[in-house]
Amino acid sequence: MQNAKDTFYTTLQGRLAALNPARTIVLRGLTRPGTLVDENELPTAFVPMDAFRLQWTRLHVDSASPLPWIAMECSVAYATDGSAGNGGMDRGRAMAAMDAELAAALAQPPHAVPKMNYAATPPVAMATNISWADPEFGEVKTLDERLTRTATVQVFACQEAGEL
Numbered sequence: 001m002q003n004a005k006d007t008f009y010t011t012l013q014g015r016l017a018a019l020n021p022a023r024t025i026v027l028r029g030l031t032r033p034g035t036l037v038d039e040n041e042l043p044t045a046f047v048p049m050d051a052f053r054l055q056w057t058r059l060h061v062d063s064a065s066p067l068p069w070i071a072m073e074c075s076v077a078y079a080t081d082g083s084a085g086n087g088g089m090d091r092g093r094a095m096a097a098m099d100a101e102l103a104a105a106l107a108q109p110p111h112a113v114p115k116m117n118y119a120a121t122p123p124v125a126m127a128t129n130i131s132w133a134d135p136e137f138g139e140v141k142t143l144d145e146r147l148t149r150t151a152t153v154q155v156f157a158c159q160e161a162g163e164l
Contacts, residue, residue: 078150
């Protein structure tokens with residue numbers, strides 16, 4: 001499962017960074033693309049704005065086939081306060097831009113990529129692929145002056161022999 005999660009994250013991060021290289025975050029003093037996986041980060045009270053936060057929320061394993069089929073749900077949460085230069089009055093436009101980036105990144109072909117083992121250096125291609133469904137965008141919520149949204153994506157993979 002971990003290889004499928006890592007592959008989806010790395011693929012999505014690369015696509016989002018290509019669509020908008022200016023969307024970056026500073027986390028623990030390092031500037032990096034504006035995509036992160038909550039379970040891979042150290043706990044912090046700071047929630048980065050204008051970034052995509054992935055959370056793995058559901059798992060279904062169908063072990064009836066020779067290679068168990070895994071369906072995982074990835075929730076992609078993001079929020080914006082708008083820009084300081086506009087006093088936050090552009091927060092709707094900022095949210096729409098993030099919606100468009102996420103939709104475009106997930107719609108780019110191919111919709112299936114080779115599953116990679118990122119525990120190896122350099123990463124090693126595995127025998128199967130991962131694929132994903134179209135995202136489902138939740139409603140925009142307002143929290144004080146902040147807009148938030150969560151989109152969910154179903155990610156599919158086969159569990160290869162010896163994989164954790």
